[in-house]
Amino acid sequence: MKKxxxxxxxxxxxxxxxxxxxxxxxxxxxxxxxxxxxENPWPEIRKKRIQTLLPNALKQAEVxxxxxxxxxxxxxxxxxxxxxxxxxxTAAFLFYNDAQGFNSVVFSPSGEATALDELDIHxxxxxxxxxxxxxxxxxDFITEKNFEKVAINTSETNAMADGLTYSQHQExxxxxxxxxxxxxxxxxxxxxxxxxxxxxxxxxxxxAAQLTADWQVEAYKQVxxxxxxDADLAKFLKNKMAEYGVKDGWAPAQNPNVNSGxxxxxxxxxxxxxxxxxxxxxxxxxxxYDRWVSDIQRFAYVLKEGETKAPPTIQQYWESGKAGNxxxxxxxxxxxxxxxxxxxxxxLMEKAGSEYVMWSTGHPVGYVAxxxxxxxxxxxxxxxxxxxxxxxxxxxxxxxxxxxxxxxNEKDLKTISVExxxxxxxxxxxxxxxxxxxxxxxxxx
Numbered sequence: 001m002k003k004x005x006x007x008x009x010x011x012x013x014x015x016x017x018x019x020x021x022x023x024x025x026x027x028x029x030x031x032x033x034x035x036x037x038x039e040n041p042w043p044e045i046r047k048k049r050i051q052t053l054l055p056n057a058l059k060q061a062e063v064x065x066x067x068x069x070x071x072x073x074x075x076x077x078x079x080x081x082x083x084x085x086x087x088x089x090t091a092a093f094l095f096y097n098d099a100q101g102f103n104s105v106v107f108s109p110s111g112e113a114t115a116l117d118e119l120d121i122h123x124x125x126x127x128x129x130x131x132x133x134x135x136x137x138x139x140d141f142i143t144e145k146n147f148e149k150v151a152i153n154t155s156e157t158n159a160m161a162d163g164l165t166y167s168q169h170q171e172x173x174x175x176x177x178x179x180x181x182x183x184x185x186x187x188x189x190x191x192x193x194x195x196x197x198x199x200x201x202x203x204x205x206x207x208a209a210q211l212t213a214d215w216q217v218e219a220y221k222q223v224x225x226x227x228x229x230d231a232d233l234a235k236f237l238k239n240k241m242a243e244y245g246v247k248d249g250w251a252p253a254q255n256p257n258v259n260s261g262x263x264x265x266x267x268x269x270x271x272x273x274x275x276x277x278x279x280x281x282x283x284x285x286x287x288x289y290d291r292w293v294s295d296i297q298r299f300a301y302v303l304k305e306g307e308t309k310a311p312p313t314i315q316q317y318w319e320s321g322k323a324g325n326x327x328x329x330x331x332x333x334x335x336x337x338x339x340x341x342x343x344x345x346x347x348l349m350e351k352a353g354s355e356y357v358m359w360s361t362g363h364p365v366g367y368v369a370x371x372x373x374x375x376x377x378x379x380x381x382x383x384x385x386x387x388x389x390x391x392x393x394x395x396x397x398x399x400x401x402x403x404x405x406x407x408x409n410e411k412d413l414k415t416i417s418v419e420x421x422x423x424x425x426x427x428x429x430x431x432x433x434x435x436x437x438x439x440x441x442x443x444x445x
Contacts, residue, residue, distance in 0.1 A: 040289045045200055046081065047121050054095055054193055055102035061188035063149040065096035065142065068186075069135060069168050076153060076163030078190065083121040088112055092138035093122075096147065105141070107134040135168070139175035150179075151186035157386070160372060161190035195373035196395040197366055201292060202423050205366065205397055206432045208286055208294035209421045212249075213433060215240045216256075216282045216298040217440065225276050225302050225444045230258040234269035237284060249285020249293040250369040256284035260302075262412035263405075276304040276444065279314060279414060285369055295365045295399035297419035300440035310439050317404045318439050320352040321416040325402025325435070328361050328376070329422055332398070332429035338362075338374035338388040345402055346379050355405040355413055356380070360388075362400025365421060369399070376400055396424045397432075 058066060070076050070084030070091045079085045082093050089109035096103050104122040106113075113127035128134045142150055154169065155161035164172075176183070197205070218240070219233045237256045241247070248255040258269040260278040274280060280302065285295040299318065301310040310318070324345035331344035342361040349357070360377025363370050373396050378384035398421065405415040421432040 040291075041200065041204070042289055042291050043119070045198060046083070048198060048200075049193070050082065050095070050104065050121065051102070053196055053198070055097055057189050057192035058095065058097050058102075058151075060192040061151060061186075063151045063184060063189060064098070064147040065094060065145070065149075066151040066186055066189050067138060067142070067172075068093045068153055069164060069172070074165070077160050078153065078163060081194070083116065083119055086112065086115070090134050091116075091128075092134045094138055094141065096145070098145070107137045107141075109134065133171075133175070135171055136175045139172060139179070142181075143176065143179045146180065148181045149184055150181060151189045152183050153186045153190075155185050155187040155190070158187050158190055158372065160194060161186045191372055191390075194367065194371070195364060196393060197397050197423070198395070201366070202395075202397060202432070204288055204292045205294065205421065205423075208288045208292055209296055209432045211244070211246070211288075212284055212286055212294040212296040213298060213436075216284055216296070219258075219282060220280070220298070220300045220440050220442055223274055223280075223300075223302070223442045225274055225278075225442065228274050229271045230260055230269040230274065230280075231271050233258045233274075233280075233282065237282075241286060247287040247290060249287055249295060256282055258282050261414075262408050263415050274302060274442075276302050278302045279317075279416065280442070281415075281417070283417075283419070291367065293365060293367065293369050293371075294421065295369050295419065296421060297401070297417055298436055298440065299416055299418070300442050302442045303444070305444075309441065313406075315439070316352075317406060317416050318418075320348070320354060320404035321402045321418040322435075322437070323352075323402060324348045324361075324404070325400065325418040325420060328400050328402060329420075329429055329431065332392055332422065332424055333427060334392055334394050334424060336392050338376045338390055338392065339378040339384050341376045341392070341400070342388065343379035349403055352404060354403060355407060355415075357403040357405050357415055357417075359401065359403070359417070361403075362398045364396060365399040366397050371397075373398075392424050392429075394424050394426050398422055398424075398429075 070079045070087035072088045092107040094105050105124045106122050107126045107128050108116050110127045110129050113125050117125040153164040219236045222236050234256050254268050260274045260280040261272050280300045283297045287293050327348055328341050328345045331341045362376035364373030365371050374390035375385050375387035378388035401417040401419045403417055405413050408414050420435045422429045
């Protein structure tokens with residue numbers, strides 16, 4: 001069973017000091033940071049998500065049933081959320097609400113049905129003998145139940161809800177020739193289900209966020225102005241990931257993105273040498289248990305000779321970005337649209353004289369860095385994406401920024417994007433970890 005460390009300490013943000021550690025200090029730190037190993041909680045969390053969140057997702061989507069077809073090698077993207085990740089032969093997973101309540105039944109090839117049944121995820125696993133079609137048996141069941149609306153995995157907007165292939169779709173329609181109800185997209189089912197995280201998942205995301213932030217602070221302690229490069233800091237963070245056995249939060253080639261120069265957008269760390277006067281951005285995310293993802297940024301200023309703090313202009317930019325982040329958090333609560341959260345911090349950007357920033361204020365984060373849920377953007381766009389018109393709900397988790405951008409020269413911009421993670425509560429939202437309050441100061445001493 002895959003295991004990872006759960007971190008129990010918070011690294012000090014003091015940078016530039018060379019602390020001497022005794023053997024006793026090292027032992028204590030090892031006990032505090034690496035003593036706790038945990039079994040992968042996904043199997044139990046997955047089961048709970050199906051039992052407690054999926055029934056309401058079907059209701060919110062206004063469908064009675066949801067059908068997913070799983071198979072080997074070219075599986076449905078939602079497969080491991082429903083227990084279909086080990087499918088060999090074609091299997092049909094059906095979830096539905098009826099007068100008796102919520103139900104889940106799987107029509108599985110006989111060679112795999114026993115193992116699937118032993119996972120105890122579903123109410124019933126029907127063994128389909130060789131030579132028979134699991135899809136046909138599922139279709140017969142759907143026809144017999146006389147559902148009015150059944151969601152299937154076709155979607156124009158959500159890749160997680162678009163796993164049904166053309167040939168599978170054709171086969172399903174053939175077997176449903178006598179079905180009087182309607183087949184609809186599962187976009188809304190998947191949205192309603194995946195956008196909400198259980199409290200147990202929020203705690204895992206909290207741990208992931210803390211690790212991510214702590215390691216960035218450690219990385220800044222390694223900086224030697226005039227010598228260290230952005231790529232050196234990225235390498236340090238890659239080594240931390242390897243040491244703790246965690247994976248990248250997004251594409252490995254661009255995680256982490258360390259940038260001490262002009263804005264480069266989503267990109268890789270380069271060999272640019274970090275110099276006094278630079279503002280350094282680290283955008284970094286990790287994946288715990290091969291499942292839950294963080295997305296946190298931390299910023300530092302490299303002191304010039306004779307400086308003991310950031311100059312007033314840089315400090316002003318930092319305070320502006322931080323204020324935007326705090327305004328976005330204050331705007332988050334159930335019932336508020338994503339575009340309204342974006343607008344809350346854009347107002348402050350305008351007052352502070354920030355240059356235009358094309359990025360959305362925030363995005364859902366959880367199973368991937370850009371997860372299913374409302375987009376926190378659109379207030380300055382020519383058109384608002386549908387996801388930005390969606391309302392926030394309790395249990396949704398976000399990574400979001402407060403922006404301030406300024407011109408370095410005629411063509412280059414530099415943006416401070418104070419990115420934190422938060423969860424929506426019943427009456428507001430709260431940070432997953434303590435947010436960055438001050439610029440980290442890097443000295444050459």
